[in-house]
Amino acid sequence: MDVLLAQLLNSLLYAAVLFLIAGGLSLIYGVMRIVNLAHGSLFALGAYVMAWGVSRVAGASGAEPAYLIVLLPVAAAAVGATGAVVEPLFLRPLYARAEEYQLLLTFGLLLILEDAMRYVWGATPLTVSPLWASFGSLHVLGATYPRYNVVVILLGLAAAILLWAFVFKTRFGVMLRATSQNRRMAAALGINVSAVYVQAFALGCVMAGLAGAVIVPIQGAVLGMGVDALILAFVVVVIGGLGSLEGALVGALIVGLVRTIAIQYFPELELAVLYLIAAVVLITRPAGLLGRA
Amino acid sequence: MSSVQHSPDAALTLGTARDAHRIRPALWYTAALALLALLLPFLEGVPVIGWLASPFQRIQLTYGLVFSIAALAFNLLLGYTGLLSFGHAAFFGGAAYAAGLLVKYLHVYSMEGFLLAGLTSALVLAAVFGSVCVRYTRIFFSILTLALSQVLWALALKFFWITNGTDGLSIPTPTLLWGLVGTSGDKVRFLSFTYYYYVLVIFFVCVAVMGVIAASPFGKALQAIRDNEVRAQFVGIGVRRYRWYAFVISGAFTGVAGALFAPLNGLTTPDILHWTFSGKIVFMTVLGGFKSFIGPILGGIAYNYLETYVIKTTEYWQMLLGIILVALVLVMPRGIVGVFAWGSRREQRNR
Amino acid sequence: MPLLFAQGLRKSFGETRAVDGVDFLVESEELVSLVGSNGAGKTTLVNLLSGLLVPDAGSIAFQDADITAVPVRDRIKAGIARSFQLVNLFDQLSALDNVRLAIFSRDGTTRQVLRLAERNRHAREEALEILRDFGLEDKWDTPAAGLAQGERKLLDVALAYALRPKLILLDEPTSGVGTREKGTIMDAVAQLVQARGLAAVIVEHDMDVVFTYSHRIVMMHQGKVLAEGTPEQIRADERVATALLGKA
Ligand SMILES: Nc1ncnc2c1ncn2[C@@H]1O[C@H](COP(=O)(O)OP(=O)(O)O)[C@@H](O)[C@H]1O
Ligand SMILES: [Mg+2]
Numbered sequence: 001m002d003v004l005l006a007q008l009l010n011s012l013l014y015a016a017v018l019f020l021i022a023g024g025l026s027l028i029y030g031v032m033r034i035v036n037l038a039h040g041s042l043f044a045l046g047a048y049v050m051a052w053g054v055s056r057v058a059g060a061s062g063a064e065p066a067y068l069i070v071l072l073p074v075a076a077a078a079v080g081a082t083g084a085v086v087e088p089l090f091l092r093p094l095y096a097r098a099e100e101y102q103l104l105l106t107f108g109l110l111l112i113l114e115d116a117m118r119y120v121w122g123a124t125p126l127t128v129s130p131l132w133a134s135f136g137s138l139h140v141l142g143a144t145y146p147r148y149n150v151v152v153i154l155l156g157l158a159a160a161i162l163l164w165a166f167v168f169k170t171r172f173g174v175m176l177r178a179t180s181q182n183r184r185m186a187a188a189l190g191i192n193v194s195a196v197y198v199q200a201f202a203l204g205c206v207m208a209g210l211a212g213a214v215i216v217p218i219q220g221a222v223l224g225m226g227v228d229a230l231i232l233a234f235v236v237v238v239i240g241g242l243g244s245l246e247g248a249l250v251g252a253l254i255v256g257l258v259r260t261i262a263i264q265y266f267p268e269l270e271l272a273v274l275y276l277i278a279a280v281v282l283i284t285r286p287a288g289l290l291g292r293a
Numbered sequence: 294m295s296s297v298q299h300s301p302d303a304a305l306t307l308g309t310a311r312d313a314h315r316i317r318p319a320l321w322y323t324a325a326l327a328l329l330a331l332l333l334p335f336l337e338g339v340p341v342i343g344w345l346a347s348p349f350q351r352i353q354l355t356y357g358l359v360f361s362i363a364a365l366a367f368n369l370l371l372g373y374t375g376l377l378s379f380g381h382a383a384f385f386g387g388a389a390y391a392a393g394l395l396v397k398y399l400h401v402y403s404m405e406g407f408l409l410a411g412l413t414s415a416l417v418l419a420a421v422f423g424s425v426c427v428r429y430t431r432i433f434f435s436i437l438t439l440a441l442s443q444v445l446w447a448l449a450l451k452f453f454w455i456t457n458g459t460d461g462l463s464i465p466t467p468t469l470l471w472g473l474v475g476t477s478g479d480k481v482r483f484l485s486f487t488y489y490y491y492v493l494v495i496f497f498v499c500v501a502v503m504g505v506i507a508a509s510p511f512g513k514a515l516q517a518i519r520d521n522e523v524r525a526q527f528v529g530i531g532v533r534r535y536r537w538y539a540f541v542i543s544g545a546f547t548g549v550a551g552a553l554f555a556p557l558n559g560l561t562t563p564d565i566l567h568w569t570f571s572g573k574i575v576f577m578t579v580l581g582g583f584k585s586f587i588g589p590i591l592g593g594i595a596y597n598y599l600e601t602y603v604i605k606t607t608e609y610w611q612m613l614l615g616i617i618l619v620a621l622v623l624v625m626p627r628g629i630v631g632v633f634a635w636g637s638r639r640e641q642r643n644r
Numbered sequence: 645m646p647l648l649f650a651q652g653l654r655k656s657f658g659e660t661r662a663v664d665g666v667d668f669l670v671e672s673e674e675l676v677s678l679v680g681s682n683g684a685g686k687t688t689l690v691n692l693l694s695g696l697l698v699p700d701a702g703s704i705a706f707q708d709a710d711i712t713a714v715p716v717r718d719r720i721k722a723g724i725a726r727s728f729q730l731v732n733l734f735d736q737l738s739a740l741d742n743v744r745l746a747i748f749s750r751d752g753t754t755r756q757v758l759r760l761a762e763r764n765r766h767a768r769e770e771a772l773e774i775l776r777d778f779g780l781e782d783k784w785d786t787p788a789a790g791l792a793q794g795e796r797k798l799l800d801v802a803l804a805y806a807l808r809p810k811l812i813l814l815d816e817p818t819s820g821v822g823t824r825e826k827g828t829i830m831d832a833v834a835q836l837v838q839a840r841g842l843a844a845v846i847v848e849h850d851m852d853v854v855f856t857y858s859h860r861i862v863m864m865h866q867g868k869v870l871a872e873g874t875p876e877q878i879r880a881d882e883r884v885a886t887a888l889l890g891k892a
Contacts, residue, residue, distance in 0.1 A: 035432040093623060099431055103377050104579055105622040111572065111615030119609055227568060231443070234436045502758070510745075510761045513737070514754040517745050520734040527694070527732070528803060529720040529749040542757075 002143035007260050013149045013218075015256030016156020017211045021229055022236035023163065023248040024207030030243035031180045031200040034091060035099075037106040040230025041113035042079050042205050046212025047221040048117050050075040051126035054217075058130070065134040069151075072213045079209025080202045087201040092194070110226070118223055125222040132217035152214045159210070160249055167245065176200060180243075232259075330354075330493055334486055348485035352557075353601055354594070355489050358496045359553045361593030364577040365503050366546030368589040371578060373507060374539045375519030376430065380438030381574045383422065383445045384415040384544040386566035388551030390449065391415075393462030393561045402476065404467040404491065407552045415548020416541065418445075423540035427533055430522070439568055446566040461562035464555045484557065492553055499546060500590065506542065507586055515539050547574075569611065576614050579621055582628030591629045645708055647672045647843050648693070648724075648811055653702035655688055662688035663699075664867030670811060670843050675834065677854040678847045680864035681887065686847045687729055689864070690815045693845075694726040695719045706811070723810035727800045727817060729847070735789035739780055739799055742788055743771040746806035771806070778802045778832055794825040801833060811843045818848065826850065830857060855879065863887065 025039045036042075053071045090109065094102050135148035167173040179186040179196045187193045211229075212221075236255050240247025329342075333354070336346040344350060363385055370376045388411030395401045395410045426437045449456045456462065466476045466483055469491055476483075506512050518525045518532050526532050555561055564570060573596070580599075581592020604610035625631055646669040655663040663685045670676055678686050691697040693704060695716040703712045706722055714722075734742050747767045748754045762768070775781045778798045783791060788799060801817050817833060818826040830848075834857045837844045848854050854861060854875070861878045863871040871881050878884055 037432075037435075090619065090623070097626075100371065100375070100377050101622050101626065103432060103435060104575070105619055107379075107572065107575065108615045108618035108622065111611045111618065113615075115609045115612035115615065119612070227439075227443075231436060231440050234433075234440075238433065505758055505760060508760050508762065509757050510748040510754045510759070510764070510767075511757040513741055513745055513748065513761050516737055516741075517734045520736050521732055523696075524728075524732040524734065524803070526716050527696075527720070527726060528746040528807060529717050530745075530754060531717060535754075538757075 002141065005141055005143045006145055007264065009145055009149065009153065011253075011256040011260040012153045012156075013256075014259060015252040016153050016159075017215050018232060018236050018255055019156055019249055019252035020159055020207045020211035020214075022233040022240075022252055023160075023245055024204035024211075025233050026237050026240075026243055026245060026248045027163075027167075027207070028201055028204035029237075030245075031176055032091075032095075032197055034095075034102055034201075035106070035242075036109075036204075037103060037230065038086075038109035038113055039204070039208055039233065040226035040228070041110050041117075042082065042226075043208040043212040043229045043233075044117060044221065044223075044226035045082065045113060046075050046079045046209030047216040047225065048121050048126065048212070049078045049209070050213035050216045051128050051221045052121060054128045054131055055126070065128075065131040068128075068131055072210065075213035076206045076210035079212070080206035082209075083205030084198055084202040086205075087198050088194075091201070092197070110230075114223070114226060121221070123223060125220045126216070127220040128217050129220070146218075148217060152218070155210075155214055159207070160245075163207075163245060172199070327497065334489065348481055351485040351489050352481075353597060355484065355492050355557055356554075357594035357597035358492050359550050359557060359593075360574075360577055360597055361590045362496060362499045362553070363547050363550035363574050364581065364589035364593040364596075365499065366543045366550065367574050368578050368583055368586075369503065369506070369515070369539055369543045369546070371575075372583040372585070372588075373512060373519060374515045374536060376427075376536065376539075377435045377575070378426075378438040378543075379435050379568060379571045379575065380422065380426075380440075380442030381543075381547050382566050382568065382570035383418055383438075383442035384547035385551035385554070385574070386449075386561065386563075386570065387418050387445060388412070388415045388548035389464075389555040389558075389561040389565055390456065390462065392552050392555040393464055394455070396464055397462055402465060402467045403472065404469045404556065405471055407464075407467060407555060408549065411548045411552025411555070412545055415551065416545050419541045419544020419548075423537045423544065427536040427540055430536075439571070442566065442571060443568055446563055446568070449563045449566050456563070459563060461560050463560050464558070467556050488557065492557075495549065495553065499549060503546065504586065511535075511538070573614070576618055579618060580628055582630030584627055585630045588628050588630040595629060646670060647674075648704070648706050650693065650704045651702055653689065653692055653704070654700045655692055655697060656700060661867045663692060666702075666864070666867070666869055668693075668862065668869070670845060672810075672843055673838075673841050675837060675844045675846065675857060675859045677858040677861045678845055678864065679849070679851070679854055679861060680870070683866075684864040685867040686864055687815055688867075690726060690813050690845070690847065694724060694813055720807060720809070723808075724813065725804035725807040725809035725811075726813040727804045727815060729815040729819060731793075731796045731800045733788040733796060733799055733803070736787055738785045738787055739775060739791065739795075740768075740771055740784040742799055743774050743802055743806050744768065746803045747771055750807050774802050774806050777836060778805075779828070794821045794829065797821055798829060798832070801829075805836060808840075809842065811845070812837065814844060814846045816847045816849070818850065818853070826853065 021039070021043050025036065028039075029035055050071060053075060054065070054068045057068060057071065058065060086109065090105060091102070094105060132146065132148045135146065135151065137144045138147045138150055167176060175186070175191050175196055178189065179191060179193055179200075183193055186196075232255060236248055236251035238251070239254055240249070240251030333346050333351060336342050339346070345354075363381065367378065367381050370378050391410040391414040392407035395406055422438065422441050425441065426434055429437055450458055466480055468474060468476050469487065474487055514525070514530050514535055517528070517530065518535055522532055551565070554565070577592040577596040578589045579592070580596055581590065582588030600610075604613060607613060621628060627634065648668075648670040650666065650668040653663050653666045653668070654661070666685075666689060668689065678689065680686055688697065692699050695711075695714065699712065703710060705711065706719070706724060709722070711719055711722065734745065737745070741761075744761065744767050745754075747770055748761070748764075751767070753764065753767070772781060772784060775784055778801070780795060780798060780802065783795060788796065791799060797817055797820070801814060804812050804814070814833065818829050821829065830853050833844075833846070836842075846857070858875055861873065861875060862869055863878065863884050865887050870887055871878060871884050873881070
């Protein structure tokens with residue numbers, strides 16, 4: 001019973017993080033019709049910035065680690081700022097060109113980012129588990145569960161609600177949706193499409209960065225985490241439909257659950273199992289679920 | 294609306310009839326280069342060319358030729374069919390591992406055995422991967438190929454008692470031509486002379502066969518699918534099936550490259566199964582120019598020099614490749630070939 | 645029996661009933677014009693007949709065989725070819741290769757992997773002849789993307805024609821083309837269709853063109869067939885006039 005509950009919470013935790021990554025990917029695609037292969041690396045960037053920031057601040061001030069959770073938005077914003085630079089500089093020249101160029105370019109960005117992180121933070125993983133540990137544990141229904149993990153789940157939930165409200169209830173959301181439906185029409189209506197593109201891209205990056213920042217106290221920042229995340233984020237958006245935020249939420253829940261089960265039963269082959277899930281989901285998924293791709 | 298919307302890529306055409314005018318000089322250049330390659334081992338004393346003819350440089354060129362075969366195979370999908378695979382390491386590495394396992398378990402030391410095993414394994418892998426991947430196009434295809442090839446990589450790491458994990462499998466010098474050419478003698482001499490010719494001949498065969506495929510009715514059908522999937526369907530082409538054929542052919546040629554690579558490198562490690570190696574194949578092709586037939590050939594050779602003289606000097610080669618790739622896409626989308634085409638156009642104007 | 649016989653066809657996109665209970669037939673060697681204002685459902689009907697879309701309801705028979713659920717490739721084999729309102733070509737291939745590809749596909753030679761396309765003299769000759777028929781012979785080696793709009797329209801029709809269909813569906817072959825070119829295109833099309841003894845369904849807006857070339861005219865409005873008959877009957881029909889003028 002308690003194991004089952006912990007597993008369920010683990011799936012939710014994983015789903016929350018996946019939703020943030022995949023939701024960002026999907027948002028960017030929905031608005032700009034660009035698939036960003038470097039998205040996973042931006043997630044990793046969030047993780048590294050957070051880990052680095054925590055160790056810096058903790059080292060300098062000796063602050064109680066639990067308070068350092070305030071660094072989460074800082075790390076996310078740093079990744080968002082990166083996105084705000086990348087979009088006008090690299091992506092904008094490519095909108096009129098064939099999709100393979102976008103793929104090639106974002107692949108180039110992926111290579112650059114992966115190595116940039118290795119250059120700055122080295123090849124050894126960064127961990128900030130004291131932050132995670134400082135939150136202590138929760139006792140529910142006879143089970144013990146890390147309190148920080150619950151915070152992440154709630155954060156994921158809050159992000160989903162906020163995002164939904166943002167896209168469907170604000171003025172910017174209206175512009176976002178108008179641009180995604182018809183770029184030329186939006187421009188004719190006086191919407192500054194270029195500005196919307198930068199903002200949408202940056203927002204997608206913020207989500208990825210936040211995902212990286214929240215996960216790092218739990219599992220650390222490792223090289224290669226970006227590509228793993230990219231593949232899983234794709235599974236998520238393919239299940240839910242690329243370009244749809246609700247879809248990203250549903251997809252994240254499914255993948256989170258399946259992954260938890262898979263790791264429970266085949267821990268030896270965690271890596272292969274992750275990728276196999278990706279393949280199996282893509283194969284068995286009926287074509288009708290492709291969303292707005 | 295009287296004018297058509299031309300995509301900027303429309304000018305970058307692959308094998309249109311207009312190329313017929315240019316075929317003659319291209320043939321001459323190719324013949325001259327082929328002759329040079331054939332005579333290379335005997336030109337060590339010649340000024341200028343001499344340094345290229347040294348044993349070390351010939352081994353470098355052999356690597357380049359192997360990469361060229363892989364890039365050529367890859368481009369049947371990217372340039373001709375419009376599918377960007379991030380999983381070609383699976384066929385390259387899969388074939389190399391097939392050779393390694395042949396040595397480890399069956400004690401076969403024949404290059405033809407390696408080629409047969411490599412080709413077969415690549416064919417089987419491509420047939421299986423392909424049957425899954427060609428259901429999708431664009432980014433979905435790319436990610437799916439990436440994911441499947443990573444499964445193979447993860448397996449190679451996990452089943453270390455079979456694959457020796459990160460240490461990899463060592464591949465001794467094989468016999469060539471069914472034992473006609475033995476394994477005795479100096480390894481450098483073998484690689485830089487005997488094996489150099491062996492690879493060169495297979496390279497020529499691969500280029501010729503791929504050239505025919507690209508210009509065959511089948512090749513045209515692939516280009517049609519690339520240009521307009523819906524219309525291809527409406528002239529009666531079985532789009533998915535043709536994509537699968539292209540995938541399998543591409544995988545098989547990549548497998549040949551992988552099998553040739555194994556004894557050249559003497560070792561197969563999981564690196565050549567990892568997605569970063571797939572990325573290198575993508576890079577070579579784009580570097581040479583994926584909108585032309587010979588682009589990937591030049592790209593493979595050029596990449597190897599880049600790797601030897603630049604990449605191996607820095608720990609951060611990935612960043613370097615990324616920067617070059619970004620620059621290529623933004624300012625030089627036709628790659629090395631585009632530079633040549635630009636040069637010859639200027640030449641014509643000056644005349 | 646008619647060559648093509650469709651009954652009770654329906655197709656909706658969300659709330660829009662694009663085709664709403666249409667019966668439609670084409671006799672052998674008949675040239676039928678499909679007219680109606682924008683959004684009447686003409687393209688959707690062509691899409692249903694050619695297999696691009698699957699109908700929500702209704703049935704389609706071709707030469708007495710039910711083809712309602714038959715995939716595109718088999719419809720083409722059976723003898724139904726189409727062109728597109730928004731030109732669909734192989735943009736990076738030359739005009740010659742565009743046509744040649746239809747010929748290869750028709751003859752089942754796209755399976756040839758180790759033979760140069762250029763070596764197939766028959767295909768080359770036939771493709772050049774078709775280009776000549778459509779007045780495109782000078783442009784044989786121009787990539788499709790480099791052709792003018794009128795030429796692209798013609799090439800689109802030529803691709804369908806090269807498949808040697810029994811029934812050809814042409815969705816606005818003259819839209820987006822200057823008035824003078826319009827006559828040329830329609831002359832070429834009508835002549836070829838009649839010389840080959842094809843049946844044709846042509847979607848067309850220009851009523852002069854329609855009255856000149858058609859054997860029969862079918863008028864659609866809001867997904868339904870509003871009127872149908874010979875050019876004379878249609879000319880006399882008041883509903884047609886109001887529907888056309890009302891929109892124009
Ligand atoms: N793929 C589609 N998705 C949504 N609505 C469509 C689609 N195709 C056509 N429609 C709608 O169906 C109606 C009929 O369109 P169409 O068949 O293109 O008309 P026509 O060719 O006569 O101008 C129009 O209202 C159009 O907006
Ligand atoms: Mg229409």
